[in-house]
Amino acid sequence: MSGKQYSETYKIPYFETDIKGELTLASLVNILILASEHQLINLNVGEATMHSLNLGWVVTQYHLDITRMPRVDETVKIVTEAESYNKYFCYRNFWLYDEAGNQCVAVQSIFVMMSYETRKMVAVVPEIMAPFESTEMKGSKRFPRIQKVDHALATSKAYRVRYFDIDGNQHVNNVHYFEWMLDALDYDFLMDHRVASVDIRYGHEIQYGQMTQSLVQQxxxxxxxxxxxxxxxDDLSAAEAMITWQPR
Amino acid sequence: MSGKQYSETYKIPYFETDIKGELTLASLVNILILASEHQLINLNVGEATMHSLNLGWVVTQYHLDITRMPRVDETVKIVTEAESYNKYFCYRNFWLYDEAGNQCVAVQSIFVMMSYETRKMVAVVPEIMAPFESTEMKGSKRFPRIQKVDHALATSKAYRVRYFDIDGNQHVNNVHYFEWMLDALDYDFLMDHRVASVDIRYGHEIQYGQMTQSLVQQxxxxxxxxxxxxxxxDDLSAAEAMITWQPR
Known part of the structure; x- marks a missing residue:
């Protein structure tokens, strides 16, 4: 079970890395999605096709396994495939390899198709999926269950949504959630640990000017x-996540 | 009076653009600086050379003229040259052109050399400058005078320095100031106007966790x-700027 693979190389620029010179989680997801957009364009089912059908892609969930985050100036290879789909959900995989061919990152994701007219999820359009050679399946793919934050045991930081948090879809681009989630942790914790895995599931959209709370429980x-x-x-959840860490 | 020119092409990815699909000011400066780093590497006076001398480059001022900000997926040409220098200041120029060859952006900048040992500015090391074929000059290059904010007439927003605002130099990366400066303006103003020019001068460094105020006076x-x-x-100025705008 697997779709047609697409791959490209990418050189990590300094401005996509953090205080340690490592690619940030937000930039990691940015460059993976960019590679998948390039596959869509190559297969002639890019944004133009989607727009003509009044449809857009929306990611609902990611599972990331991170063996090692690539560093500034490394040239990495990104591989992606639209593995499979059922009536509503499309499963896309990504891998990131270093120059020696070692796997640094593996990602599984769930995407849905959204109607721009109704702003609601629609059934997957098979013609869009055909060029990917994805497997059509009956059941659903299992992802790890994301444990809920216990509010009584959580700390939080507040983030006002800024002008540059908003993307062309007029809402907060979902990679910003990674920054808000990690920034809510202590500086010393972030310096002494590295992210080993992330499970994140997206909920309600967030708009300009709203005040968000980023809750975290260790x-x-x-x-x-x-x-x-x-x-x-307020009471609306925009994203929930579970991150595992390793000491450095 | 001009140095050796270096140029490269760059395709604007979606994640470097704003709600309107235009390259952000912060990303503009990121990709210009990236091009200048590539020139330094090509001329064998890159970071390795600077580190061996315990020196780093620090930008102190930019003047940007923006005819048109490039849009998502445009391939642009970036040109840069280390034009000239005097005892303490190095003057570097940048241009950005669209595929039709129209000039979109022109930038003049001032850089100084800083000692990592003393964290202070040092006199320009001529051996570093030689490969750029920059003109050595006696006087200083004039930049527009940046008018001061009148605190009594200014509004402000507060920005707590986040983990991902800090770069490999352990302080706030100066492109974040653009975001804080623009975000302090009203949403409707930002939607209805475009940046025509920017003059910015950098002052004190900012550290993780500090609370900054972004003051703006129209x-x-x-x-x-x-x-x-x-x-x-508090009373320490990290950056002052003057931006001119045009209605859209």
């Missing part, structure tokens, strides 16, 4: 450190 | 709209 079970996250506007 | 003289900006931590 859970340590034996040697494993997990943080549970929620970005919310 | 000055309208006849048809010309100018905004005056200051980013400050």
């Amino acid at each position: 859970v340590t079970e034996e040697a494993a450190i997990t943080t549970r996250h929620k970005v919310a506007v | 000055v309208t003289e006849e048809a010309a709209i100018t905004t005056r900006h200051k980013v400050a931590v």
Whole structure:
């Protein structure tokens, strides 16, 4: 079960890296999505095709396994495939390799098709999927269950939505949630640990000027450190996530 | 009077553009600086050389003229040259052209060399400058005078320095000041106007966790709209700027 693969190389510029010179989570997802857009264009089912059908792609969930985040000036290889789909959900995979061919990152994702008219999810249009050679399936692919934040045990930081958080779809671009989730952790914790895996599921959209809360709860079970996250506007959840960490 | 020119092409990815699909000011400066880094590497006076001398480059001032901001997916040509230098200041120019060869952006900048040991400015090292074929000059190049914000007439927004605002030099990367300066303006103003020119001068460094104020004062003289900006931590000014705007 797998779709047609597309790959490209990418050189990590300094401005997509953090204080340690490592690619940020937000930039990682940006460059993976950019590669998938290039596949769509190559297969003639790019944004123009989607627009003509009044449809857009919306990501609902990511699972990321990060062996090593690439560093500034590294040239990496990004591979992606639209693996499979069912009536409503499309499953796309991504991999990122370093120059020596080592796998640095593996990502599984769920996308849905949204109607620009109704702003609601629609059934997957098979003609769009055909060029990807994705497998049509009956069931759903299982993703890890994201544990909820216990508000009583969580700390939080507030983030006012800024002009540059808003993208061409007039809402907060979802990569900003990674920044709000990680920034809500202590500086020393971020310096002493690295992200090993992320599970994130998206909910309500967020608009310009809204005040968001980024809640975080740290859970340590034996040697494993997990943080549970929620970005919310009042009672509406915009994203929930679960991140596992390793000491540096 | 001009140095050796370096040029490269660059395709604008979606994640470097704003709600209107136009390259952001911050990303513009990022990709210009990236091109200048590539020139340094090509001429064998890159970061490795600077590190071996315990020196770093620090930008102190930019003047930007923006005819048109390139849009998502446009392929642009970036040209840069280290025009000239005197005892302490190096003058570097940048241009950005669209595919039809129209000039979109022209930038003049001032850089200084900083010692990593003393964290202070040092006299320009002529051996570093030689490969650029820059003109050595006695006097200084004039830049427009940046008018001060009148605190009594200014509005302000507060920005807490976040983990991802900090770069490999352990301080706030100066492109974030553009975001703080523009975000301090009203949404409707930003939607209805475009940036025609920017003059910005950098001052004190800002550190993680500090609370900054982004002050802005709008000055309208006849048809010309100018905004005056200051980013400050308490009484210390981190950057002052003057931006001219045109209605869309």
